[in-house]
Amino acid sequence: MSRKKSENPDRPPAGAAPPSASAFEPPHAASVSPLWQTIRSNWMIPLVLLLLWPANWLVHDSGAIDSYQRRIIMLVGVSMMLAVSLQLINGISGQFSLGHAGFMAVGAYLSAYPMRTYDPQNPMGLVAYFIALAAVVGITAGVLFAIFFLIRRSGRLHPVMPSLLLLIVGAWFLVDVARAAKYEMPPAHFVWSRSFALLVDLFDGILAVSLPVANNISTFMPAAARPTLSFLIVLIGGGLCAAVAGLVVGLPTLRLRGDYLAIATLGFAEIIRVVITNSAPLGRATGMSGIPRLANFGWVYGGVIVTILVVWRIARSAKGRNITAVREDEIAAAAIGIDPTRHKVLAFVVGAFLAGVAGGMFAHFSSYLNPQEFGFLRSVEIVVMVTLGGLGSISGAIITAIVLTTLPELLRGFAEWRMIVYAALLIGMMLLRPQGLMGSREIWDLIPRFARRRAPVPSPTTPEGGSNAPP
């Protein structure tokens, strides 16, 4: 180990390496308390959120921005949230998901649904709504899981049993649905329809019981804060619903890779869209209108900031390193103690949650939802933003989200040519920079002063590293 002895204990001054980076010095930050560091990395957040007040006034009340521009600004915000949250799934965790519009739709519809009839003075009622929803979904999932479990366990009796049972259950289910559709019989005649009606009854029952209680709790809250709180509750509730959807899709499909996962998630998003198109309470294909316009500039961009913060902090932490390690090499990651499934699901669920919140924002500023808006093209659009910005680059996703959302509007003057220009730009971009706008770097990596400390140092072939090259 002659090399080790001859090695200079101080690392070469590549980049702006702080003293801590030396292997042989005690950690510098032992002198700086971790609590102080926590404060130092968080103190700006409330400040930035406070700055949204004047910005909100500027966009809405100053008269400097008309309603068309305002709508585009809001759409840009939603695009940024979607692109950054998909960056967590597609870029950082490396799972090619084409279902982001599906998660967005879940968040949008389920957060907007209670708001059309809501009582602005009863925010806790919305909590009751989500609890009822969770109960219904939980019971359904429990029953389905029990059936699945029984079918699987039946294999112990005879190897043919699982397939046989699956066939019977599937056939029964199909016949039941088909008969209900064909004869338009009252739901009670068919097990499937009847159980669906039971779930609806359960949902209504829970709401009927819990709404007065919730109303009582709400009266303890300051009246002025209640509508704001209501909106916050539906945003988070919608996000949680999307996260549950992410879990449901994620657990079985995450063993798939690449194209296969893309197709599976695409299928999921289509299922969501078709279910919405066919369910009466959500307005079927006509769409859902009359959603209160609660999301203003401050809300949307507050959401953007939170999204960026969440994804950034996950990406630059032990969790994010584990997720990236699973992306790079699943077998090696497992061999050093990382549970690959857990980390993939984590990225998927957090990404889905943020997409659901973005959907909630979208619902509450456009005031009208149509299942067509959550189709395949919307998913592709978000994937294009992420890929074009550079897989793994959060700032890249932000930049492309802004450009790709405003570009079609800026090109409106070209009328029928605009989509061709748009497409040509995409093709040109991919030819000139196949790794995306930013590659896997961030925009501030380009400015030497702000370059990350762990940015790549010169390769060993350069004179600087040459002295340390192996003999």
Add this chain to the structure above:
Amino acid sequence: MPLLEIRDLSLCFGGLTALSNFNFSLDRGQLVGLIGPNGAGKTTAFNVVTGVYAPTSGRLMLEGQCIAGAPSFRINRMGIARTFQNIRLFAAMTVLDNVLVGLNSSVTHGFWGTLLRSPRHQREEIEHEAEAMRLLGTLGLADRADVMAKNLPYGDQRRLEIARALATRPKILLLDEPAAGMNPQEKIELMALIRLVRDRFGVGIWLIEHDMKLVMTICERITVLDHGETIAQGTPSEVQNDPKVIEAYLGEPVG
């Protein structure tokens, strides 16, 4: 009771027996070799021990606990780490990050700690970085901490894999052809490094290697595999003179 104990382990892929009646034991501080011609089942043995494959039959015990069929990540947390024959580094991550990932099992801050950058998160990030740098220093990679793993020279990549495995604080380290692709000088350094790792970290090392000089020099015991069967087991000199081993490597003696 030895640290790692393998009794009558077999692994079949359909009709192919990749490993049959394999017996082995390893303790802390030991340095044991596994050799055999290509396709003998050496890496397969490693894959079974690290949970990539579940054995068809036999016992696989770590500190008296059965680990047969447990998932890889759990086996690692119980104390077995490995390197790979075809290097499996996290190519697009830096050298330091590769080792930091290895420290994942000692991360105690949770999801919310990550999001809020809690004091514990801050403290652990700093401590882990210092620990990773110490490890890199031990393996002579400290000056490469910020290089992307894929840009490292070959020998350094092999050493980084060892550093990453050591970061998981293993009791047993499995090295799959650590000297493959190294020049003679690097091999000499590697031998010193393997001994150093054993002495400083107190791990039991089990290594697969084709370079006979290296194996015969540093290993205390050697197991020889051929077509999944154990054909010899013993000290280097015993194994070297075993007619079955000579036959497996050189073919049947003529006259």
